[in-house]
Amino acid sequence: MSPIKGGSVKKYLVIMTFALVLFGGTFYWQQLSHKNSELPPKKDEIRLPIQTLKNTSFTYVKSYIGTVQAIQSVNIVPYLSGFLKEVLVQSGQEVKKGETLFMLDQRIPLADLNQAKEASQQAKATRENALTFYERMKNTQEKAISPTELEQAKAKFQEADAAYQRALAAQNQAQTLYDYTTILAPISGWVGNITATIGEYLSPEGKVLATIIGFSPIRLTFSVPLASYHTELPFTSATLQIVLANGKTVNFENFKVLNDNQADKSTDSMTFFVDVPNDEKEFIPGAYIEIRFLFQQNGILVDKNWLTLNPDGAQAYILNNQIIEKRKVQIKGSVKNQYWIEGLNEGQEIITVAVSPYQIGQKAEGVKP
Numbered sequence: 157m158s159p160i161k162g163g164s165v166k167k168y169l170v171i172m173t174f175a176l177v178l179f180g181g182t183f184y185w186q187q188l189s190h191k192n193s194e195l196p197p198k199k200d201e202i203r204l205p206i207q208t209l210k211n212t213s214f215t216y217v218k219s220y221i222g223t224v225q226a227i228q229s230v231n232i233v234p235y236l237s238g239f240l241k242e243v244l245v246q247s248g249q250e251v252k253k254g255e256t257l258f259m260l261d262q263r264i265p266l267a268d269l270n271q272a273k274e275a276s277q278q279a280k281a282t283r284e285n286a287l288t289f290y291e292r293m294k295n296t297q298e299k300a301i302s303p304t305e306l307e308q309a310k311a312k313f314q315e316a317d318a319a320y321q322r323a324l325a326a327q328n329q330a331q332t333l334y335d336y337t338t339i340l341a342p343i344s345g346w347v348g349n350i351t352a353t354i355g356e357y358l359s360p361e362g363k364v365l366a367t368i369i370g371f372s373p374i375r376l377t378f379s380v381p382l383a384s385y386h387t388e389l390p391f392t393s394a395t396l397q398i399v400l401a402n403g404k405t406v407n408f409e410n411f412k413v414l415n416d417n418q419a420d421k422s423t424d425s426m427t428f429f430v431d432v433p434n435d436e437k438e439f440i441p442g443a444y445i446e447i448r449f450l451f452q453q454n455g456i457l458v459d460k461n462w463l464t465l466n467p468d469g470a471q472a473y474i475l476n477n478q479i480i481e482k483r484k485v486q487i488k489g490s491v492k493n494q495y496w497i498e499g500l501n502e503g504q505e506i507i508t509v510a511v512s513p514y515q516i517g518q519k520a521e522g523v524k525p
Contacts, residue, residue: 202515206475206505206522207462213454216489216496218394222378222447224439227431228370230343232257236265236336237359240352247350250437251341251368258339258352258365265334272323272330279316279323286316345370346441369441372434378447379425391449396430399446400438408432456501457494462508463487472500473507475522480507480515 242259245251290313293306348367352358358365376398391413398406415428432439439445463485464471470485485499500506505522 202480202518202520203523204475204480204511204520205508206524207458207508208524209456209458209500209502209504209506211454211502212457213452214457214491214496216451216453216491218449218451218489220378220380220447222376222398222445224441224443224445225375225377225429226345226369226441227373227375228343228345229348230345230368230370231364232339232342232366232368233360233362233364234258234260234336234339234358235360236260236333238264238337238357240354240356240358243350243352243354245347245350245366247347247366249347250371251344251347253341253344255341256338257341257347260337260339260358262334262337265330265337269327269330269334272327276320276323276327279320283313283316283320286313289313339365341368343368343370371437373431374434374439374441375429375431376439376445376447377427377429379420379423379427382419382424382426385426391428391430394449394451396432397448397450398432398439399448401443401445404438406438453496455488456497457491458497458500458506459508460490460493460495462506463495463497464510470495470497472497473511473516474500475505475507475520478519478521480511480518480520482511482516 238260240258241261243257244259245255245257251257286309290309293301293309345368348369350366351363352365392411396408396411398408400406411430411432413428413430415426417426419426458472462472464473468484470487472483472485474481474483483499485497488496488498490496507522
């Protein structure tokens with residue numbers, strides 16, 4: 157290895173010294189820049205966008221998922237035993253009160269009815285003959301008949317009248333049994349699942365032939381979490397709006413919301429219901445719907461990104477006499493892309509961008525759009 161010459165050593169030391177100075181200066185500048193970035197900005201340099209809060213009238217919507225339930229439902233069973241002759245409806249069909257659903261075999265009830273009618277006609281004729289004879293006896297001169305004969309005529313009439321009344325009652329009973337062979341819809345509604353088949357022997361103690369589910373009124377049910385039950389707005393102060401599966405909305409102004417005052421521990425909720433007319437047959441039992449309550453309110457609305465949400469709650473930043481302050485607010489609800497809040501007042505200036513913790517308490521200039 158050859159020794160380094162003097163001139164080369166000097167040149168080498170100059171280069172090394174320059175490199176160390178350059179490296180040290182760069183490191184120092186980086187550290188200084190990083191330190192300066194952590195420092196809060198100068199107080200006289202803060203300019204923040206703000207909005208002046210105003211009380212606003214708006215519609216607040218509270219929405220729940222609900223179901224449609226029938227209020228009226230009647231099980232169809234025969235009043236008379238017999239063989240099923242005809243089924244005149246289908247499951248799911250709409251029927252009106254008094255419409256024929258089923259027909260039983262009428263041959264035996266019809267024969268009994270005809271026999272009862274014939275018997276009542278004979279009894280009626282016997283009664284009329286006895287009445288005519290009795291009236292003639294009463295109008296005959298007293299010397300022509302004895303009191304005993306008159307009493308006998310009266311007794312025969314009374315006996316014939318009683319027989320006629322019994323025959324007439326038997327006819328009415330036979331007519332009722334015959335009418336029972338025609339099974340009618342007791343209410344207007346939808347026909348449920350039909351379980352009977354033609355030719356099957358039916359009896360009043362047997363199975364249900366079908367169920368009629370009433371059209372109107374109809375019951376709408378929904379659940380409210382117990383955690384928010386006591387903070388809910390009074391439902392009756394709102395407009396009730398129902399959203400059907402096809403997107404159509406139906407509004408109701410006069411309604412009552414009721415509940416059974418029993419909490420469902422499995423879901424930590426309480427069930428409410430409201431009964432509404434269903435004359436247009438738009439609400440189908442078993443269907444899911446959206447139940448909305450539309451409240452007309454007046455208050456402070458702020459954009460959602462103007463608030464900071466923490467586990468402790470919601471916070472807003474305001475300019476109070478040009479000083480940045482943090483305020484806790486309560487979110488009452490959402491209105492589209494805004495929050496309905498309490499805790500701030502009309503006229504206060506809310507900061508509409510994120511605020512650094514270092515800026516709280518500092519003086520700032522508010523910039524309105």
